[in-house]
Amino acid sequence: MASKNNVVFGDEENQLPGGTNKVQPCSSTSRKNTIDDEGKKPIFLSFSERLGVPDFFCLDVWRASMGELLGSAVLVFMLDTIVISTLESDTKMPNLIMSILIAIVITILLLAVVPVSGGHINPIISFSAALVGIISMSRAIIYIMAQCVGAILGALALRAVVSSSIEDTFSLGGCTITIIAPGPNGPVIVGLEMAQALWLEIFCTFVFLFASIWMAYDHRQAKSLGHVTVLSIVGVVLGLLVFISTTVTARKGYGGAGMNPARCLGPAIIRGGHLWDGHWIFWVGPTIGCVAFYVYTKIIPPKHFLGEYGFKHDFVGVVKALSNV
Template structure:
């Protein structure tokens, strides 16, 4: 059977006690293919297709699990963008704070709902970082990310169907923005954040998100000590805090705050279009760099943090080694 490292957040008992997750790959690597290298460490001889998890593309259970990612992302986009619009439409004196608290609560609830189905990603950042570390295969990550993007589009469509055209024009469906065109004394002017600043914020916020919360799910010792619900609550809390920081510290009109979820930014951009595409690449490149930086960090710290005694079989370094042997 598969190891317990195929999802980021799994059933607590199975993930932490060596059982199997609800979502299993279609095939597993025989144990008798392991040998001992010169340093006394076990070395897995896996083919490139096994490292990449190509079999996941042909596994019905993986595609079924991706439905959880699709629907979870759709609800996430609808709820988060609704929160953004409603808090700024209200008369509250601190809309950023209220928005961040509500976002933390919604994300925690959605993670608890999606965890039993797919492992609880609903964010390309989590799927990609999990694939780099090796917790899931790159093939599964691709399936999940595509599902998340499709779900984000559905969520943006649902939001567009229920809001008025004036609110849609004012808030751009709650999409991710770096700059906007605003009226000025001498005509329209571009206001917002500088490209470099926005990119650095994405990189920093993504790394902090992974370092301060998601790593607790990767580290079996912390996950077991804190408990399933606590870890997911911390994930929601950290995301809410990062949203508050990125929208408050910068205090720039036109900048919608750090995305930290490329799929959430993509949905409104596809449905609404226009200025939402301006600088949209930042919400993909920034998190990608943040994920790579986090992966480098995981290779520096002691390996005993990993669930697998000899590392995960889908680890990116293992993929590169398998590729070099082709």
């Protein structure tokens, strides 16, 4: 059954032929109309069509974004709970247990949200899918806003159920680069240098997209591997990257690669304080990683990825359309 269900990341417009659970595109131009009748030359699409402006006025897209909102809220609540509980336990390798639990939770959440919105629940996925052209930039903006709001709600829910001492001790499970810890001569700041944290975000984001989302973006691999397999691999890769980023640094105060700006934003807004220290890294790093992955998709032979003409929302196509406005 999984092999027949082709629902994968960012595939709302193109990868579910005949499906009943995809978000219907609101643009008047479908993908097949980007090629002329002879099938030889792609026809011109306006800047508005490339950007997907009609998605802003599409009720179905906004309704799908509710799946992103709720999924992000549950994600933040669950992941931050896992972070707090594993660090508070007496286990010798809390980062290993945390990584395994994160992989399981992410896989389950993706399976729940994919039929609703495509299962992004991460600005990295939405932005990368928009750059590649699988979804429009307009839809990506809607999804990212929903993800950020959901992350804030998830952090609020967590704050409501934990004690103030746990909230202070574990920073509400948020993304941290440094923390203030007691030292021999008073409080000291411990953690990772910002340059190191930025490079980790860039590398981990690129590896995440390359090693897991790549399979979802490629129609052939997504179809051959199947829905459940692809999403399970995504969860495992994320769990491995969390484990690697926390192990390779081994620095107290560094919470590991975020790889999800919305997840880092929620606790930062609700908890505040030192969670804002270097918070920009959790946005800038993944953005650079997404752009690097997009450049990679443009370098490889087209026949090995999106076919001869690609997707109509591809970023290069958007820029070309803008130059003709």
